[in-house]
Amino acid sequence: MKLKQEISSRTKSGWFVISLIASFFLFCSLIRIFPDRKPQPYILKYPSNFGGRFVIPENNPTTKEGVYLGRLLFYEKKLSAGNKISCENCHLQKLAFTDGNALSVGVNNSPTARSSMSLANLLWVRNFFWDGRSPSLETQAVFPLTNQHEMGQTLPETVSKLRKTSLYPPLFKAAFGGDIITEDHVLKALSQFERILISANSKYDKYLAGTYKPTLEEQRGMALFQNSPVPEKNIRGANCEHCHGGPKSFKELFHNNGLDSVAADIGREQFTGQASDKGRFRVPTLRNIMLTAPYMHDGRFSTIEQVLDHYNEHIRQSPTLSSFLIDVSNQKGGKTLLLTTSEKSDINSFLAMLTDSAFITNPEFSNPHLILKSQ
Amino acid sequence: MSQIKFPDFVSRLLAIYFFCISVSVFSQNANTVSVSGEVTTPLNLTVQDLSGFKQISHKVKDRDGKEHEFKGVALIEVFEKAGVTTGSKLRGENLAKYALIKAADGYEVIYSLPEIDPEFTDQVIILATEKDGQPLPNGEGPFRIITPNDKKQARWIREVRSIKIVFAKD
Numbered sequence: 001m002k003l004k005q006e007i008s009s010r011t012k013s014g015w016f017v018i019s020l021i022a023s024f025f026l027f028c029s030l031i032r033i034f035p036d037r038k039p040q041p042y043i044l045k046y047p048s049n050f051g052g053r054f055v056i057p058e059n060n061p062t063t064k065e066g067v068y069l070g071r072l073l074f075y076e077k078k079l080s081a082g083n084k085i086s087c088e089n090c091h092l093q094k095l096a097f098t099d100g101n102a103l104s105v106g107v108n109n110s111p112t113a114r115s116s117m118s119l120a121n122l123l124w125v126r127n128f129f130w131d132g133r134s135p136s137l138e139t140q141a142v143f144p145l146t147n148q149h150e151m152g153q154t155l156p157e158t159v160s161k162l163r164k165t166s167l168y169p170p171l172f173k174a175a176f177g178g179d180i181i182t183e184d185h186v187l188k189a190l191s192q193f194e195r196i197l198i199s200a201n202s203k204y205d206k207y208l209a210g211t212y213k214p215t216l217e218e219q220r221g222m223a224l225f226q227n228s229p230v231p232e233k234n235i236r237g238a239n240c241e242h243c244h245g246g247p248k249s250f251k252e253l254f255h256n257n258g259l260d261s262v263a264a265d266i267g268r269e270q271f272t273g274q275a276s277d278k279g280r281f282r283v284p285t286l287r288n289i290m291l292t293a294p295y296m297h298d299g300r301f302s303t304i305e306q307v308l309d310h311y312n313e314h315i316r317q318s319p320t321l322s323s324f325l326i327d328v329s330n331q332k333g334g335k336t337l338l339l340t341t342s343e344k345s346d347i348n349s350f351l352a353m354l355t356d357s358a359f360i361t362n363p364e365f366s367n368p369h370l371i372l373k374s375q
Numbered sequence: 376m377s378q379i380k381f382p383d384f385v386s387r388l389l390a391i392y393f394f395c396i397s398v399s400v401f402s403q404n405a406n407t408v409s410v411s412g413e414v415t416t417p418l419n420l421t422v423q424d425l426s427g428f429k430q431i432s433h434k435v436k437d438r439d440g441k442e443h444e445f446k447g448v449a450l451i452e453v454f455e456k457a458g459v460t461t462g463s464k465l466r467g468e469n470l471a472k473y474a475l476i477k478a479a480d481g482y483e484v485i486y487s488l489p490e491i492d493p494e495f496t497d498q499v500i501i502l503a504t505e506k507d508g509q510p511l512p513n514g515e516g517p518f519r520i521i522t523p524n525d526k527k528q529a530r531w532i533r534e535v536r537s538i539k540i541v542f543a544k545d
Contacts, residue, residue: 127481132481251481251482252481252483253480253481253482254479254480254481255480274406274479276406276479276513276534277479280479280480319513320513320514321514322480322514323514323515323533326514
């Protein structure tokens with residue numbers, strides 16, 4: 001009897017051990033599923049007239065997990081020295097990701113060298129910054145993160161701070177795999193978020209899609225914006241499209257637009273070392289231009305009227321002044337554009353068509369930490 | 376103030392490093408046009424280099440509506456020096472190659488190789504260095520492409536900095 005009981009208890013404990021082992025393997029196979037779960041592709045949506053000339057690095061495909069992580073990092077103050085500021089400090093969504101200042105102030109309370117640029121349609125940009133020194137978003141991100149006038153913190157320090165949080169390690173794992181947060185992954189996630197900042201829903205886009213009829217002022221402004229002046233044929237124009245043409249309202253160009261006869265900031269020359277690049281700066285997008293004052297690389301113009309006055313009346317001569325700004329006029333033999341006040345006002349109306357209110361209120365681009373807190 | 380002291384060999388290495396950087400920056404400084412990509416001999420040509428090539432002139436109307444005499448070298452000759460697949464080699468997959476020409480301001484245009492090759496066309500596209508007997512002015516030179524048969528001058532690209540021979544990848 002005793003023997004039988006012993007045998008039965010042994011069999012029972014045997015079953016127990018076997019089921020324990022089985023559940024261990026089952027558990028192992030389950031936890032293996034999670035790391036193997038691949039990040040889900042993020043589908044970028046944009047109108048076909050924007051064209052497909054962009055490159056997403058093969059080693060950083062845009063994924064839902066990566067974009068979400070990038071968004072959290074974009075609004076994360078731990079990325080700066082003393083946890084003082086995030087990228088948002090100089091790139092506010094409501095101002096089309098600019099900050100409304102001529103120059104921005106970073107962690108060391110001193111101003112940056114140049115004005116904060118709008119972050120819209122960066123997917124199509126091939127040379128980042130006012131001087132075009134960065135060939136990709138991934139390489140670009142290092143500058144504001146580490147520059148002492150901006151976020152002023154080394155990448156190792158950033159990584160070390162993020163590793164200590166409970167929030168970030170699983171998010172990095174979900175986006176990139178691997179158990180440890182790396183500098184490379186910080187840059188990649190930020191780039192993924194920046195790639196989705198697409199502005200393509202302004203009145204101008206609706207006009208191009210045939211769903212909005214511009215007012216008379218807007219139509220006149222559009223014609224002036226697009227035309228190069230030909231006084232002999234009575235064609236009046238402001239020739240803006242030469243650099244800001246196309247649905248994206250910028251071309252991948254660098255020009256000296258006659259701000260100074262002697263450039264205080266040599267612009268692209270600093271990067272290329274070529275004297276002919278003196279005072280040349282990136283042609284920025286005019287998307288949401290009414291929201292991104294002050295204007296120019298140093299924010300010298302506080303209103304769009306001042307910008308139009310500059311192109312109309314105050315172009316300064318210099319050896320590297322772009323040739324299309326020399327002797328272009330609406331009057332035969334004229335030296336300046338000679339647009340009238342009402343023509344400038346029409347151009348203004350057209351520029352207002354480039355404001356994309358859906359872009360500046362898109363919840364997908366907003367600060368996700370606020371949502372996390374409220375949950 | 377604390378000062379960083381490097382061991383001797385480190386500071387020597389640093390000196391060499393910075394010397395190399397300054398040389399590479401300096402070499403960019405000279406006004407050159409580069410020919411690269413699918414070539415056997417990448418080139419970096421100065422105006423002086425081009426003066427040793429056969430000079431060709433075209434009297435053509437520019438955007439200003441006026442006739443000018445542009446002088447320079449045949450683009451095909453530059454391509455031959457660089458070892459681009461021209462002439463009898465311009466067949467098969469090489470017909471899917473194009474020249475991507477970039478200007479200092481970032482402006483870009485392309486030509487397919489047969490548009491430039493004398494076995495395909497009588498038009499002689501030149502890489503001009505002079506206009507009306509003078510070196511091309513700032514904002515236009517030192518190098519400009521002149522394509523006489525293009526009615527619109529949009530591909531007469533000014534301030535040429537680089538020519539890259541590329542395979543169409545699609």
